[in-house]
Amino acid sequence: MSSQDVRRPASLAWDVSSATCPDAFDRYHQSMADLYDVTAEPADNDRVFISRTTVTLFANGTVGRGFSVGQTMRRTPAAIRRAGLDVINIALNFSPLVGDCGGTDVRTEPGAVQFRDMARESASHLDSVDLINVMVLREAAPAWMCDGAMHGAVMRPDTAAGRLLAGHLVVLARTAPELSREQGAAAIEAAILIAGSGAGRLIDPTADQSEAVYRTVRHRATKIIERRLLDPTLTIQAIVDGTGASRTTVFRAFGPGGVRAHVQNLRLDRARAMLRRQDGRRRTVSEVAFSHGFASAAHFSRLFRARFGHPPTEIAMPEPEGIAANESGSSEMRHGVVVDWLRDRAARLAA
Template identity: 25%
Template sequence: MAVLTPRATPVLDFPQFRAAVNQSFVPLRVTSVRETRFRGAIRHADSTDLHVSVVEAAEHMVERTPALIAARPGGYFKVGLHLAGNGLLVQGNREVVLQPGALTLYDTARPYSLAFDGDFRSLVLMFPSRMLDLPATSVAELTASGLHEERGAATLLLPYLYALAQHPEAVTGSTGTRLARNTVDLVATVLAERLAITAGPDDPRRELFTAALQYIDDHLSSPHLDPARIAAAHFVSSRLLHGLFREHGMSVATRVRTRRLERARARLADPTHTRQSVMSVAVECGFTDAAHFSRAYRAEFGCSPSQTRAACLSTFPQTLTQGENR
């Protein structure tokens, strides 16, 4: 097939490609009218929370159905940069035509479909939805819409994604965890800009919510960070603050806990922090009790803090060695 490049190896037949899609992403139904002549390939790289794939294939359709979602709920967002060929993304009551340069967002927790009418190439980023520090209900307004208009932060994101499509392995190096986080932050900035344009300048509740989210991130190290303190910092009642967070499908306490755990995980997976003890990381992220931190961490990520640190050391042992030899 004309669109495949030497970088995208090995070339897969349809059954192999269908299996690779389901291994690389969330469970999906993959169909094609030309299975016997099908060729495709997926080149991918993983960081702690970011999965980067370059997908090249012939005509086919991908569907995230209600049954597949029920069998394995997926709390992930995908960002796609279409590089070659044509396609169509449908989610909810919106659809967007995929042509070279199209930048789109879709949510694996809701049904969607992708249809490609011929050979194509696309970059796909997949990351947990909890990594976007934006209201879920607001982000839902941007799925299956074109985000590629070159203005604001998009003028920085698009060239970066084109470069990442050439070097997806960049997210796996010793700075991969940090680069992955920066990638998602840049995506979030583009989405936040788009939401601000959609909302207009006079939306005090959205501004208050955004300010509260930022305050939480800026004060995660404080063990006294609680709803009352956050409300007081913004001169509103705790009742109003709780109601505002409920409007966006979350609670204040859950947001604080989740962001603390995410920061702790990023530190533990970062090879530049390997000489910092697990408890020191916990305290830095606002936890004062080691047992509570360990239980909360395991409940959130399915492993202990020590296991995350051990995985980092096994992947980048040279980082610790170099630090000790200085």
């Protein structure tokens, strides 16, 4: 095993359905016992119960992506005493949520981020479970997240900080298994920093935390650029506004060359793909250059050579590629393993 593999975090995954496992919900209910008391409609001939989850374990918390059917989840005094789980939960829900946190009604729209103190009572109902879930060990969380004021707090998707935090969580969930342990821990800390900025609690980030934020900013900016790549009205300010970050943060995220160079490279990449396309029609260099926003074929050719090492007239057609089979998750639900790991980490940090 390489040293790089050793630094990878542990990850768990499962994909369970009542279509193949008739007692799937009973097993899910038992697996979730230390997290929530769960109520869901039993599966019938028209509806199949599923639980599809991935969780990656880092030193300061966990990052999870989960899908399931609609359900009500209650964090009761009995569940709190039984679990001994002391974490702060940051959840990005892609479906509406209605609930209660410590006696306060909570309603969130899709794309909102909610904070919960798992040592306090709560209840929530979701028509479907489609979420990204970060569990931060209390010992690794700042004091402002742990004083009760954030229990039930919501960052809405129509705020700059809310959009940036949601985007960061999406990138973190997607990349978590590929990150090193250090990168993953820094990315969780960066999520806390972004949340703190939205809550008016600013601190100076470390270099690793800044890079985690920049990774999210680059991802969000690239998605905006790709949607409008050939739009001549696309401006740098529109890209900045769409990320939810400041102009300075966006420019720092892209480094030398900045956003303009990134847009240019994406246009060159798409132009190259068009030249390589096998659809029975051979496009001229001039046609591709002008359709991708370049002022002239000569200018396009110079930039193309600089990026790819050869002129666009020497494009080679691609070889057919095989299709890799999808890998399925385990059929064993392992929420308990995640809870046990969090307990162990908390004990080590407290020692």
